[in-house]
Amino acid sequence: MFNRDRWREIFDTISKNKLRTFLSGFTVALGIFIFIILFGLGNGLKNSFQEFFLDDASNAIFLYPGKTSMPYKGFKTNRRIEFENGDMEDIKTNFPFFTEYVTPRITRSALVKYKNQSNTYRTLAIAPDHQFIEKTILMKGRYVNQSDINEKTKTAVIGRLVAKDLFKSENPIGKYFDLGTSVFKVIGVFQDDGGDNEERSIYIPYTTRQLMEKGNDKVGQILVTYRKELGYVGSVAYEKALKKYFKEKKSIAPRDPNGIYIRNAAEELKEAQQFAVVLQYIVSFVGLGTLIAGIIGISNIMVFVVKERTKELGIRKALGATPRSIIQMILQESVFITTISGYFGLMLGVLVLNNIELKLEFYFIKNPYINISTAIMATIILILFGAIAGYIPAKRASSIKPIIALRDE
Numbered sequence: 001m002f003n004r005d006r007w008r009e010i011f012d013t014i015s016k017n018k019l020r021t022f023l024s025g026f027t028v029a030l031g032i033f034i035f036i037i038l039f040g041l042g043n044g045l046k047n048s049f050q051e052f053f054l055d056d057a058s059n060a061i062f063l064y065p066g067k068t069s070m071p072y073k074g075f076k077t078n079r080r081i082e083f084e085n086g087d088m089e090d091i092k093t094n095f096p097f098f099t100e101y102v103t104p105r106i107t108r109s110a111l112v113k114y115k116n117q118s119n120t121y122r123t124l125a126i127a128p129d130h131q132f133i134e135k136t137i138l139m140k141g142r143y144v145n146q147s148d149i150n151e152k153t154k155t156a157v158i159g160r161l162v163a164k165d166l167f168k169s170e171n172p173i174g175k176y177f178d179l180g181t182s183v184f185k186v187i188g189v190f191q192d193d194g195g196d197n198e199e200r201s202i203y204i205p206y207t208t209r210q211l212m213e214k215g216n217d218k219v220g221q222i223l224v225t226y227r228k229e230l231g232y233v234g235s236v237a238y239e240k241a242l243k244k245y246f247k248e249k250k251s252i253a254p255r256d257p258n259g260i261y262i263r264n265a266a267e268e269l270k271e272a273q274q275f276a277v278v279l280q281y282i283v284s285f286v287g288l289g290t291l292i293a294g295i296i297g298i299s300n301i302m303v304f305v306v307k308e309r310t311k312e313l314g315i316r317k318a319l320g321a322t323p324r325s326i327i328q329m330i331l332q333e334s335v336f337i338t339t340i341s342g343y344f345g346l347m348l349g350v351l352v353l354n355n356i357e358l359k360l361e362f363y364f365i366k367n368p369y370i371n372i373s374t375a376i377m378a379t380i381i382l383i384l385f386g387a388i389a390g391y392i393p394a395k396r397a398s399s400i401k402p403i404i405a406l407r408d409e
Contacts, residue, residue: 010333020301020308024337027297028382029345035290035378036349036370042283044368058269059100060133061239063222063246064261072253081250081259085210085217088127091224094245098226098238101129104206104219112202113178114166121162123179123202125209133223134192136203141173141188148205155208157188159199179204182212235266291382298382299389302334306393313397323398327391334390335383342379342386350375 014021065081088102106125111118130136131143139160148155156179163172163186172186184204192198210216226238243262246252252259306313313326353368 006329006332009329010336013333014337021337024298024301024334025341025344027301028338028341028386029348031290031293031295031297031382032342032345032375032379033349033352035287036346036375037352038290039283039287039374040349040353040368040370042279042286043370046279047367058265059225059228059235060265061224061226061235061242062263062265063224063242064263065220066258066261068252068256069258070253070256072256073251075251081252083219083222085219087219087246087249088222090245090249091222091242095238095241098230098234098241100225100227101132102222102224103127103130103133105130105221105223106206106209106218107220108209110180111178112162112166114175117166117168119165121159121200121202123204123209125204125206127206129225130203130223133225136190136192139189139191140171141186143188143190144203144205149207152207152211153205154182154184155187155205156184157190157203158186159201160189160191161196161199162202163189165200180212232266232270235264239264287378291378295382295385295389298338298386299392302386302389303393306330306390306397310397310400314400317398317401323395326398327394330394330397331387331390335387338383338386342382346375346379 063083065083068075068077068079068081071077083104085104088104091102092099103126108123108125109120110123112121124130126144127149128143128145131138136143138157141157143157144155147153156177158166158172166172166177167175172189175186176183177186178184179202190199190203192201206219210218224242226235230238239262243260244254246260247254247256250259309330316326317323350370350372353370356368
């Protein structure tokens, strides 16, 4: 129930004790402010970590050929393993239940020229499925299609930064450029969330690359994706089945760790999620410690405040004030100061996070944020403990006899 006299008395007390009020409010505001900043920075670091590991499809498996480290079936050690076009067809044929997309990847570097502009870029010879595995975002034109593969066309999809470097303000679609000793036509421009290195790449049909390299059928890597409904357990089973199959096909010793390498994005995703959970626990622990420090600070100040007002409280009791009214007065003052200061610290913390967002990407902190519900809940908790911090010494002071309180020095 609103009591005008009590509120007037509270404001009078605050105005007469500005330093005490400021210290109380500053402790609360600082506690909430530090909590929000730390929690937001922790979320920003988690965002950067997840983005780094989730640039490609989370259900992708990457197969890399290597060199054998054990003799097997008459083959010597250090035999180089190679993938061929037929290996991709074998994956589709032998693992139809698991397989979603399959693409080769042949990586080369080449000098690229257009008019007076030139630079060296990474070229990736791929199949149409590569777009879905790499999560490529098409900005203009189209991607490499099956017709390009069948006809071995000299067409290219270039990265956003390649288009910017070579073509400047021109529309690159339909333009021709020199790639090594060949001429390619630009059919599309893409962007990639993986960053600048990805966007300085050029995609061409893998059959065209093979034709340029004396018509061989070798591929550098094979990328596959499995159906997402199989989940993590299914991805591990698929990985093991692929490794076993290719070791048998390429005559690699079962225990040879170097003949073929397989990277499973699902395992990386799981590790990233586990790290994110641990990081969240650490941030929560630090934030909780900050709140506890704020609560201790409020408690200490409130004990001092009540102790300072012992004689005043004795006079009030001598004039007829009840213990309940004294507790309510101190409690109301404590909650009022804590609430105003807490929400001031909240708004200041959110404002700082919003203004430093872009400045922290260099330090691998991307989009630092805190959910408003989390910030408000932390503030409410601090207000609640601020009330408790005021109640305990007020309860003790209200039980002191007036004659003893008046003797207090």
